[in-house]
Amino acid sequence: MAGELSPSPILQDALVILGAAGIVIPVFARFKITPVIGFILIGILVGPFGLGALVYDYDWLQYITISDPEGLDPFAEFGIILLLFTIGLELSFNRLWQMRRLVFGLGAMELLVIGSSLAFVLAMMGQFWIGALALGFALAFSSTAIVLPISGTRSPVGRAALSMLLFEDIMIVPIVFILGALAPYAQSDGDSSIVTVLWQGGLVVIALLVLGRIALPRLFAQAARTKSPELFLAASLLVVIGASLATAATGLSPIVGALIAGLLIAETEYHGEVESIMEPFKGLALGIFLITVGMSIDLRSIWENLWPIVAAVVLVLVFKALVTGMLLRFMGARRSTAAETGILMASPSETTLIVLSAAGSAMLIQPGTAQFWQIVTAIGLTVTPLLAMLGRAIGRHVEPVPELTxxxxxxxxxxxxxxxxxxxxxxxxxxxxxxxxxxxxxxxxxxxxxxxxxxxxxxxxxxxxxxxxxxxxxxxxxxxxxxxxxxxxxxxxxxxxxxxxxxxxxxxxxxxxxxxxxxxxxxxxxxxxxxxxxxxxxxxxxxxxxxxxxxxxxxxxxxxxxxxxxxxxxxxxxxxxxxxxxxxxx
Known part of the structure; x- marks a missing residue:
């Protein structure tokens, strides 16, 4: 009918996401299950490979499905940025300095050993060595967005996971640049680009540290004097978005800026108020990210390639769990901590999808190969909460902790x-x-x-x-x-x-x-x-x-x-x- 208003796709997607949050969080909390699984299942259900595929046959489904999955990507990225920001709020520069041995010792060994070992295995299976290297290091990453909310940052498991994840986050940019330099049609200035990013990024980080220590206490003091929650929220978002954009402008990951912003605010007396204000936004944005993960899972494709996918998932999870656990034992961790952390860190990461995309764009791997490992990664992300429960049970079995009588x-x-x-x-x-x-x-x-x-x-x-x-x-x-x-x-x-x-x-x-x-x-x-x-x-x-x-x-x-x-x-x-x-x- 002429003049009839069509529903806004953005409002439809917002309705689906908020409805999913309203259903998933209470139901899964009632059964004491992390809502991570629920959000991913919602993504599978309402995504383009679920009910979204039937929209053309049943018009009414457009109101309960996601019409534009790619449109959610900026919100999913913002969720990860807020997650790293709140992690920074829980840390401090002194604590980060105390963890330097774990970050650059354990973290470096974990990424290098697992990445190179997986690359060697994939090369032996027939993958060209450059593509094997890209796949190996892509699969070596673990999920910051899912692991840390499960483990926290203060327990032995949480500290070990945080140290490895921090090093992985630092290495995202160098790995993506190296893959670009190894591309068959890469320009010869790849090395100079890396150097440019490093020195420019270093200057930005130093500037953030200096300006943040001077400006942030004054900024939040002014916000606190107004006693306006809206102004406090605006100041918090200004800081985290500004820092993220500053690091992203130099080629570094925006999550580096978000982490630095959190660390700086953690040094002020306003960190508690900032954390409480940002918590709901982080949870909702993280839910959007998990829904996008679910929407990338094609159940039909999984069924058609069931056994190869199952074998790949199991082999990657087992291998990463064993290597991470052995490295933790080598670094002096208890058997229970090594077992639980190794299993928790076994699944691939949202960063894996980024590296796979970069490798595909650089023509280092075939599109079909990239799609196969994207499915493996999505399944790995989905089972991470189950891995956490399995790791906790095995950790208590290998080294029981005394209970009260x-x-x-x-x-x-x-x-x-x-x-x-x-x-x-x-x-x-x-x-x-x-x-x-x-x-x-x-x-x-x-x-x-x-x-x-x-x-x-x-x-x-x-x-x-x-x-x-x-x-x-x-x-x-x-x-x-x-x-x-x-x-x-x-x-x-x-x-x-x-x-x-x-x-x-x-x-x-x-x-x-x-x-x-x-x-x-x-x-x-x-x-x-x-x-x-x-x-x-x-x-x-x-x-x-x-x-x-x-x-x-x-x-x-x-x-x-x-x-x-x-x-x-x-x-x-x-x-x-x-x-x-x-x-x-x-």
Whole structure:
């Protein structure tokens, strides 16, 4: 009919994506399954090889299918950029420097050994050596977008995975350039192009580091003064997009700029607010990326080449898992960590698809070969959550972590989150006053060491799942957060206060600014390390110069209360949170 308005393809695609998110996330959360699988399955269902193929026969299907899969690619790329940005927020330059041995040692060995080994096998199977090299290194990549949300970045598995993935992200640009230089019709200036990208990219990175340290605190301070969430969100998006465009303009990957932006903001006191604001956008954009992965899977083509595809998937997964696990053992990792990380990192990556596309454009591999390995990669991405569960089960089997007995779970206990130096000291004080406790940590090495020293400790990630529920947090008189992870402590405090309004939450803080953040998140008490060290120094000097200990202790307590009141005032709290009455009090 003339003048009839046709539905907007963009709005139709938005309807499908938001509808998928509204269905997938609650349903899979109910069954405690990662929504990664759900988004990929939705992509298969609504993509051009699923219901989208029937649109011409049934017009009404256009409202529940994706009409232009390629149109979602920019949103999928933005999801990966936001993912790397939030990873940067969880890190810091000091922590990254501490990981340099893993990144440039373990990460380099993993990529080089797996890439060259797969290339050798493919060459022996008849693939021309340049194409075999391209395929080998393409398949050696693992998925940053899927692996890190599953593993986190703080457990031994998460740290090992992060180090390898960071090196892979660094190597994307050199590998793509080398493939272009090896192309049959490549220009002779390939080497000079790489050098140009490296020096220009290096200058941009240095400029971002310098300008970021100067400008970002002022930018977010101004946004904070307005008390406008919209302005804070706009400033966050400005920083991450600007940094990504700056690195992309020199030929580097935009995710390098996103990671640097996250690291810079992590050094400011506004990192917690930025992370909470960006979290929903990251999750939705990541869901779009996973839907695009699902849309690339052609079930008919898989069926026609079922056994070769199955064999390729199994061989790649097994080989990568074995090599990664052996390298981790060589680097000194525990058997459980090596087994779980190796299996988790076994699948190919979204980066594999980028490298395959570059190899195809450079005419290093045939289109049919590229399509075959794209299907293998899509299937590998789909099964990554299943690999995570398999790896966790095998890791616990090869090296079981001591669990609490039923008797140890029975009575209400103070829960100590973190079993490092501070956590053990808190446990010692609780034992000295006959107060039952239990410590929880996601580092299996720390748990085993604490058990050997006689501490009641169990393995678990307090930030995930029902780990604290298993310890009886509903009946616990208090929770003590001892980890030296400011972002995690603040996030966990907020989560606990929301779930348990009357719970006594005592948190370790780096300084008075971090303590104020913890009070705003809901901490009952936040103890700054800098304050306590100053008070201990004062106590020591006053006692040694002859001041009676009674007045000294009284003045120390008075000064501590004074500083606590000031910090709470800075946090905008007029009254302390209501505390649960302890069932262990005499």
């Amino acid at each position: 039923e008797e140890e779970r029975g009575e209400p206990r103070v829960i100590i989150i973190g079993v490092g130096r501070v956590g053990m000291l808190v446990a010692d004080m609780l034992k000295a006053h006959d107060r039952p406790y239990v410590a929880i940590d996601s580092d299996a090495d720390l748990i085993s060491e604490a058990r050997k020293l006689g501490y009641l400790a169990t393995f678990g990630d307090a930030a995930r799942g029902d780990a604290l529920s298993r310890l009886g947090i509903e009946r616990s008189p208090a929770v003590v957060l001892t980890m030296d992870e400011p972002v995690l402590a603040q996030r966990l405090t907020h989560k606990l206060r929301k779930a348990y309004p009357d719970l006594l939450i005592v948190a370790r803080a780096r300084d008075s600014v971090h303590a104020a953040d913890l009070y705003r998140a809901g901490a009952s008490h936040a103890v700054p390390e800098t304050l306590e060290s100053s008070l201990q120094l004062s106590e020591a000097v006053l006692g040694d110069i002859g001041v009676p200990m009674g007045p000294v202790i009284a003045s120390i307590h008075e000064k501590r209360d004074e500083f606590r009141d000031l910090i709470q005032k800075d946090a905008g709290l007029e009254h302390k949170p209501k505390l649960r009455t302890s069932s262990l009090q005499n």
